[in-house]
Amino acid sequence: MLRTVVGFGAFGLFWGAWGAILPAVRTESGVDDGELGIALLMIGLGALVSMRFTGYLIDRYGGIVLPIVVGLFGLSGVLPALANSAVTLSAALFLLGATSGATDVAINATGSHTEAESGRPLMNLAHGLFSIAVVVASLSTAGLRAAGVGALPVLGGVGVLIVALAAFVLAPGSKRSGFANSEPTAKRRLEPVLLVFGGLCALAYLVENAWQSWSAVHLDTSLHAAPGLASSAPAVFAAAAATGRIAGNALLTRLKPVHLLVSGALLAALGSLGAATAGNVWLALIGIAAAGLGTSVCAPTIIGMAGAWAGPAQRAGAISTVTTIAYLGFLLGPAAVGAASSVWSLPAALGGVAVLAVVVAVLAPVAGRIGERPKDV
The missing domain is CATH 1.20.1250.20 (MFS general substrate transporter like domains)
Incomplete structure (x- = not known):
C-alpha cells in the first residue's frame, strides 16, 4: 500500500505544481500562446507512445519498473524549465509525457496488484490522494510564484523530491517491490x-x-x-x-x-x-x-x-x-x-x-x- 500511496502522491505533486507554474514556463521559454498549445499536445503524444510498452515491462520485470519510471518522470519534469524555444519546449514536453504515461500505468498497476493481493479496496483512495496532492502543490506553487520564484526552482525542487521518493520509498528490495509474479507472460494480444x-x-x-x-x-x-x-x-x-x-x-x-x-x-x-x-x-x-x-x-x-x-x-x-x-x-x-x-x-x-x-x-x-x-x- 505504501508504494501505491507514495506513487500517486508524487504524481499529483508534479501536476499540481505544473498547472500553477505553466505561465512562468511560457514566459521563460519565450513562446506565444499558439506555440504553447502545440507544445502541450506533445505531452499527450508522449504518453500514448509509452503506456502500453510500460505495461509489458511491468509484467515482464515486476516491481523494479515503478521506481525507474517515477525517477525518470521526476528528472523529465525539470526539462521544461530549461527550454528556450518552441522546439526545445516541445521536445521537453514529449519526454515529460512519455515518462508521465509510464508513471500513470506503473502506479495504477501497483495499486491494482495491491488491491488484489490484500482483498481491500485501494484504487479510489489512491486517486483521491492524487487529487489532494494536486491541490496542495498548486496552492504551494501559487504562493512561491507570488514571492517571485521562477520555473526552475519550483520544477527542480519537485523533481528532487520525486527522485528521492523513487529511490528511498519506491525502490525494489524486500516485500515492498510487489508483483510477486514477474515471469514472462504469454504472447500478448488485444483482448x-x-x-x-x-x-x-x-x-x-x-x-x-x-x-x-x-x-x-x-x-x-x-x-x-x-x-x-x-x-x-x-x-x-x-x-x-x-x-x-x-x-x-x-x-x-x-x-x-x-x-x-x-x-x-x-x-x-x-x-x-x-x-x-x-x-x-x-x-x-x-x-x-x-x-x-x-x-x-x-x-x-x-x-x-x-x-x-x-x-x-x-x-x-x-x-x-x-x-x-x-x-x-x-x-x-x-x-x-x-x-x-x-x-x-x-x-x-x-x-x-x-x-x-x-x-x-x-x-x-x-x-x-x-x-x-x-x-x-
Missing part, C-alpha cells in the same frame, strides 16, 4: 474485453476533464460570474473529486464495484445537467461539485475491475491497454466540448456531457459481468 473497460473509462475521463477544463469558462461566459468566483470552479471540482474518491474507497467495503460505478455515473449525470442548466452561479457550483463527486469514482473503479479480471500475470499489460484507451477520452474531452459549444452553445455542450455520464451508468453492468469472470491464465 476484446479490454476495449469495453477502456471505452468505458474513456467516457468517464471525458466527463471528468470536460468539467475540470470548462467549469471556470462556463461560470464566466454563461453566468457572468466575477473572475475570482469563476476561477474557483476547478478547485471546487477537484476538492469534490478528492472527497468522492476517498468516500468511494470506503464504500467499496460494502458495495460491489459495479454498484459504485453506476451510482457515481448517475450522480455525475445529475450534477452535470444541473450545472449546465443552472440559472445562477451558486447552483452551478453545487452541480459542479456533484459532478466531481460522481465522476471521481468511475475511472479508478473501472481500472481496478480490469486489473482484477486480468489476474496477476498480465495485470499491468491489461491496465496499460485500458489506460491508453482511456487517455484518449481525457485528451479529447475538452476539445469535444469546445467543438460542440461552437455549433450550439457551451451550456448545451456541457449538457451533452451529462448524457455521456448516463451512458457510463447504462454500460457499467456489462463491465460488471466481465469483471466477475476472471481471465484464465
Whole structure:
C-alpha cells in the first residue's frame, strides 16, 4: 500500500505544481500562446507512445519498473524549465509525457496488484490522494510564484523530491517491490474485453476533464460570474473529486464495484445537467461539485475491475491497454466540448456531457459481468 500511496502522491505533486507554474514556463521559454498549445499536445503524444510498452515491462520485470519510471518522470519534469524555444519546449514536453504515461500505468498497476493481493479496496483512495496532492502543490506553487520564484526552482525542487521518493520509498528490495509474479507472460494480444473497460473509462475521463477544463469558462461566459468566483470552479471540482474518491474507497467495503460505478455515473449525470442548466452561479457550483463527486469514482473503479479480471500475470499489460484507451477520452474531452459549444452553445455542450455520464451508468453492468469472470491464465 505504501508504494501505491507514495506513487500517486508524487504524481499529483508534479501536476499540481505544473498547472500553477505553466505561465512562468511560457514566459521563460519565450513562446506565444499558439506555440504553447502545440507544445502541450506533445505531452499527450508522449504518453500514448509509452503506456502500453510500460505495461509489458511491468509484467515482464515486476516491481523494479515503478521506481525507474517515477525517477525518470521526476528528472523529465525539470526539462521544461530549461527550454528556450518552441522546439526545445516541445521536445521537453514529449519526454515529460512519455515518462508521465509510464508513471500513470506503473502506479495504477501497483495499486491494482495491491488491491488484489490484500482483498481491500485501494484504487479510489489512491486517486483521491492524487487529487489532494494536486491541490496542495498548486496552492504551494501559487504562493512561491507570488514571492517571485521562477520555473526552475519550483520544477527542480519537485523533481528532487520525486527522485528521492523513487529511490528511498519506491525502490525494489524486500516485500515492498510487489508483483510477486514477474515471469514472462504469454504472447500478448488485444483482448476484446479490454476495449469495453477502456471505452468505458474513456467516457468517464471525458466527463471528468470536460468539467475540470470548462467549469471556470462556463461560470464566466454563461453566468457572468466575477473572475475570482469563476476561477474557483476547478478547485471546487477537484476538492469534490478528492472527497468522492476517498468516500468511494470506503464504500467499496460494502458495495460491489459495479454498484459504485453506476451510482457515481448517475450522480455525475445529475450534477452535470444541473450545472449546465443552472440559472445562477451558486447552483452551478453545487452541480459542479456533484459532478466531481460522481465522476471521481468511475475511472479508478473501472481500472481496478480490469486489473482484477486480468489476474496477476498480465495485470499491468491489461491496465496499460485500458489506460491508453482511456487517455484518449481525457485528451479529447475538452476539445469535444469546445467543438460542440461552437455549433450550439457551451451550456448545451456541457449538457451533452451529462448524457455521456448516463451512458457510463447504462454500460457499467456489462463491465460488471466481465469483471466477475476472471481471465484464465
